[in-house]
Amino acid sequence: MSENRNTGFYYCIDCKHIGRLTDMYFDKCEKCISDNCIIFHNKINIPLYEIDMLKQVSRDKKFLQSMVDLQENDIIEYQLKINQIEQQISLQKSQSNQPRCPKCGSTAISTGARGVNYLWGFIGASKTVNRCSNCGYTWKPKR
Incomplete structure (x- = not known):
């Protein structure tokens, strides 16, 4: 009998699919077969609107994964970065005349x-x- 333990979740940057990790090895999104996914080790603590906001800054997998890791390890620094990004996006929208x-x-x-x-x-x-x-x-x- 094989043991399928939940070891976390993944979020596909391309198709926005959220999947469950059942082992430590992750290959590709089960929906779109993309390997452009970020890994959440325990649970998804970042609201999806923040992930979409982060994707406006960069769709780079390493950047998004580092923001997830920062949120899991240092919530205060993460909130500071999110506030800076929100201000930057709102400034860009207001200057776009x-x-x-x-x-x-x-x-x-x-x-x-x-x-x-x-x-x-x-x-x-x-x-x-x-x-x-x-x-x-x-x-x-x-x-």
Whole structure:
């Protein structure tokens, strides 16, 4: 009779699958067969939103694993790092004043005249519109 002891958990960075470790040897995620996973030795003490926040900084397996180890060994230092990362992400979001396409989110936007329409002719042809170079969506610019 084989003994399947729980020795911890793993979190797949690629597919977000959480699996159980039954021995000390870990090979690949059982869902997507990726080896890009971080190991939790006892239980998952980090909320998933913090893992997603850490993935915004870096998707490197070694960085994420070191943050998990830091959380398990020195919670105060871990909280300091998390607070710094939260402040950095919120600062980046607040400084991002670059206009984006409301449909696809692209920053490749051009501004120009609406142009002539076969149905309406020259009516409104000189009005300014924003046009997304990625998806072609047009909209009125905000004033």
